[in-house]
Amino acid sequence: MNTRRPLPGSMSPSRDPAQHSFVLPGVAALLGLVSASLIRVGHDEAYWTAIAGMVRYGADLYDTAIDNRSPLVYVVFGALDVMPGPFTWWRGATVGVVLATIGLQARRVLPDDVPDWIICAALVTAGLSSTLYLTIELLALAGLMLALASAACVAAVAAAGLRISAGSDGGE
Amino acid sequence: MHPLLGPDGLPITWRVFAVVAFPLWVIYLATAAWTLPYNVDPLTNAITAWSIGTRGSPLLPEYEAFTRPEYVGRSIWVVDGLDGPVSKFPPGAPLLAAPLYATFAGDVETVDLTAGPGDTPLPAVTVPVPSLAPSAIVGSATTAVAMGFLALAFARLHGTVTGPVLAALVAGLGTGAWSVAANALWQHGPAMMWLALAIWAAASERWWLSGLSFGMAALTRPLAAVVAAAVGLIVAVSTRRLRPAVAVGCGAGVGIGLLVLYNRTVFGSPTLTGGYDLAFEQWFVDEGIGRVENVVLALVSPDRGILVWSSFLALILVGITPAWRRSPVWVRAAASGGLALLGITYWLGYYRGGGGYLFYRYPLEALVALAPLFFVAAVETVRRGSLARAAVLLASALSIVAHGAASLIT
Numbered sequence: 001m002n003t004r005r006p007l008p009g010s011m012s013p014s015r016d017p018a019q020h021s022f023v024l025p026g027v028a029a030l031l032g033l034v035s036a037s038l039i040r041v042g043h044d045e046a047y048w049t050a051i052a053g054m055v056r057y058g059a060d061l062y063d064t065a066i067d068n069r070s071p072l073v074y075v076v077f078g079a080l081d082v083m084p085g086p087f088t089w090w091r092g093a094t095v096g097v098v099l100a101t102i103g104l105q106a107r108r109v110l111p112d113d114v115p116d117w118i119i120c121a122a123l124v125t126a127g128l129s130s131t132l133y134l135t136i137e138l139l140a141l142a143g144l145m146l147a148l149a150s151a152a153c154v155a156a157v158a159a160a161g162l163r164i165s166a167g168s169d170g171g172e
Numbered sequence: 173m174h175p176l177l178g179p180d181g182l183p184i185t186w187r188v189f190a191v192v193a194f195p196l197w198v199i200y201l202a203t204a205a206w207t208l209p210y211n212v213d214p215l216t217n218a219i220t221a222w223s224i225g226t227r228g229s230p231l232l233p234e235y236e237a238f239t240r241p242e243y244v245g246r247s248i249w250v251v252d253g254l255d256g257p258v259s260k261f262p263p264g265a266p267l268l269a270a271p272l273y274a275t276f277a278g279d280v281e282t283v284d285l286t287a288g289p290g291d292t293p294l295p296a297v298t299v300p301v302p303s304l305a306p307s308a309i310v311g312s313a314t315t316a317v318a319m320g321f322l323a324l325a326f327a328r329l330h331g332t333v334t335g336p337v338l339a340a341l342v343a344g345l346g347t348g349a350w351s352v353a354a355n356a357l358w359q360h361g362p363a364m365m366w367l368a369l370a371i372w373a374a375a376s377e378r379w380w381l382s383g384l385s386f387g388m389a390a391l392t393r394p395l396a397a398v399v400a401a402a403v404g405l406i407v408a409v410s411t412r413r414l415r416p417a418v419a420v421g422c423g424a425g426v427g428i429g430l431l432v433l434y435n436r437t438v439f440g441s442p443t444l445t446g447g448y449d450l451a452f453e454q455w456f457v458d459e460g461i462g463r464v465e466n467v468v469l470a471l472v473s474p475d476r477g478i479l480v481w482s483s484f485l486a487l488i489l490v491g492i493t494p495a496w497r498r499s500p501v502w503v504r505a506a507a508s509g510g511l512a513l514l515g516i517t518y519w520l521g522y523y524r525g526g527g528g529y530l531f532y533r534y535p536l537e538a539l540v541a542l543a544p545l546f547f548v549a550a551v552e553t554v555r556r557g558s559l560a561r562a563a564v565l566l567a568s569a570l571s572i573v574a575h576g577a578a579s580l581i582t
Contacts, residue, residue, distance in 0.1 A: 044580070044581050062206070062207050066207070067207075068205045068206055068207045068208060068209055068210070069203075069205070069206065069580065070201060070202050070203065070204060070206055070308075072202045073202070073203075073580065106565075115558065115562075118558070118562040118565070118566075119565070121566070122562070122565050122566040122569045123569065
């Protein structure tokens with residue numbers, strides 16, 4: 001009987017993080033990019049972009065360019081606005097990058113018995129369902145939120161130098 | 173060596189706290205409301221904080237016009253106090269922001285404050301409005317700190333630190349903590365912070381600290397005293413020790429005493445309710461719903477439902493029974509207090525909790541008290557297999573997206 005044992009120190013295929021690295025975030029990013037690119041600019045987005053434009057041409061934020069969000073919101077939407085090509089394309093790219101980032105982090109954080117397709121489905125569903133939550137115009141906004149949520153996870157992980165994987169923790 | 177664990181294998185308190193609170197604070201600040209337009213409740217707290225910080229008094233003589241019956245609650249919640257116009261709310265939240273206003277008063281603008289929706293249109297009133305940035309900073313910081321303390325409490329229930337950290341991040345991003353409490357200087361953020369500190373202190377048997385924190389929570393949102401009573405009494409009875417009841421009771425008594433003293437000084441009568449209108453029954457009559465229906469709508473209505481907009485909570489209810497059985501007494505005591513607080517809140521208050529925000533806000537303090545039990549329930553739920561894990565993951569992602577979007581557009 002031909003029984004093969006793994007070499008000492010080798011990893012089982014399901015635990016090889018490299019296997020997960022590109023397919024999952026790639027699919028999520030592509031779906032995010034395509035879907036976000038197809039949706040027209042929403043009312044709030046247009047307003048934030050207009051405020052960013054006013055500031056770019058010399059208005060003072062909160063004084064002569066009046067709205068109540070944080071400066072970061074106008075920086076983000078101002079940056080998307082000045083990029084060459086359609087605003088929606090860059091918005092889609094942003095959502096794609098966000099989903100890819102979250103996909104990578106989710107794969108690291110979650111145990112191996114949560115399959116890739118479930119994470120991918122969660123990401124895509126979360127992105128698309130935001131249109132059901134808050135009118136069809138807010139997908140990009142949801143993408144921005146996903147970016148911030150992802151940033152929280154990344155910062156949390158980076159700040160502590162965590163390498164989260166099953167078994168590397170304190171163990172229960 | 174795990175960076176969040178010390179040589180003894182136990183979580184390093186400040187690291188676990190910081191790894192949750194700091195990123196959340198950055199996110200909250202990025203999405204908070206920094207200027208007008210502002211919700212009526214946090215605007216009232218912000219103006220009161222400015223007045224306390226710069227003049228040393230909660231009295232708001234410039235806002236006398238808003239005490240007229242037709243204006244009350246339409247722009248800010250100012251009522252007639254013993255010595256003049258004053259916020260109807262307890263002083264806890266403004267007191268936290270007052271030092272920031274005292275240090276960085278910022279520009280005071282003269283604004284034509286318009287009245288919000290109501291039966292009749294009303295003319296705008298010209299009043300001074302301070303910078304609202306200090307309020308955004310305090311509202312977001314207190315909510316982030318609350319989640320940091322919750323992470324510490326969770327860490328006492330679990331052998332790992334990853335689970336508690338992730339759970340606290342989901343609690344901070346997938347609930348009204350983000351879309352409401354961190355968005356402005358509501359009472360919710362400060363009250364959640366004091367409650368979370370009190371619960372963590374109870375978990376580590378620091379009973380006096382727990383009591384004092386519960387008292388500060390009551391000074392911010394008086395009904396929070398219910399959780400203090402539950403924790404002090406249930407832990408004392410269950411463990412047959414007098415100390416938890418005495419320390420929590422006396423500690424909480426400090427904050428409650430300060431609240432009564434404030435109400436005696438400002439409103440002329442030593443009550444817990446202060447400037448609140450106590451005509452609770454009228455709300456239900458006006459809206460034509462019963463109290464049981466009110467509770468059901470609070471849980472599952474499409475616009476305000478807790479279990480709709482934080483759907484991961486509905487999923488982890490699957491593990492609530494085993495969680496109750498295996499939880500230590502402080503978890504069960506806090507959860508009992510949270511459940512009582514939830515019941516009283518919706519028995520007294522119409523589930524919509526006013527307008528000008530999305531999803532839910534009334535149950536936020538109760539959710540903090542219930543959070544340790546929910547954490548154990550989440551662990552029990554995800555142990556049921558990869559499908560349960562996937563469902564919790566998906567529901568958490570949906571909740572985070574929803575509350576993130578809501579935090580930006582309100």
